[in-house]
Amino acid sequence: MSGSDSRIRVKEVDGVTQVEFIDRNILDEANIQAIGEEIDRIIADSPSPKLLISFANVDHLSSAALGTLITINTKIRNRAGKLCLADIDPQIYEVFVITRLNQLFDIHESKEAAMKAFA
């Protein structure tokens, strides 16, 4: 599903689309926009998208990336789908806490825990 210039890895597991980032730093606006567009296509392909985004490989995340996540969350909710986030490093999780986005997103410690939320 991911092309050679893709910034994400995508796989389907039990009806859930699992997304991982290729880059360790999610900072570059052009890359963030490309990630948003790739995920937009995933959302558009499903009548009720179930998406799990893993941050397992991510060291740095900017507010621009948070903005894209918010937009993704809104689009999925508008299609009666579900978005979960998982594997967030404690330093990055603090960014979610500072911005209070930990209260907006459904965040789980691990992919396995998040998968149970889709059941």
Added chain:
Amino acid sequence: MPGSPMSGQVSLVNDRDQINAVQDLVVEQAEELGFPNGARFALRLAIEEAIVNAFRHGHRGLPDDTPITVEYTISPERINVAIEDRGPGFVPAAVPDPTLDENLENPGGRGLVLMRAYMSRVRHNDRGNRVEMELLMPDEL
């Protein structure tokens, strides 16, 4: 010389390689002077947000190759970074608080919150086209 203050000034345009290079320069010098991982994470994030704000908001309507200036001074006690753009400036107090319930789903406007949360001190000049940030060495490493 280890322990001596280091300082410099860099001019850069809105190019990801140049932005990364100035972040690496400051963060690596902070590491040399013993700033711990958490402080370096904070520093990189705050510089990223300030630079992106300068180009995206400060330089809106200006030619793409309009440069900003990054000044830094790093000592074993503190890091000072100033980022100045060539735009007309803005009023920080007029930026809506993105942590309020009614703004939580707005995609933008979190850069300033992160800079203020992670730096020991953040101030803007009167014109609003220059931000000065200070990060003190944490008491406990």
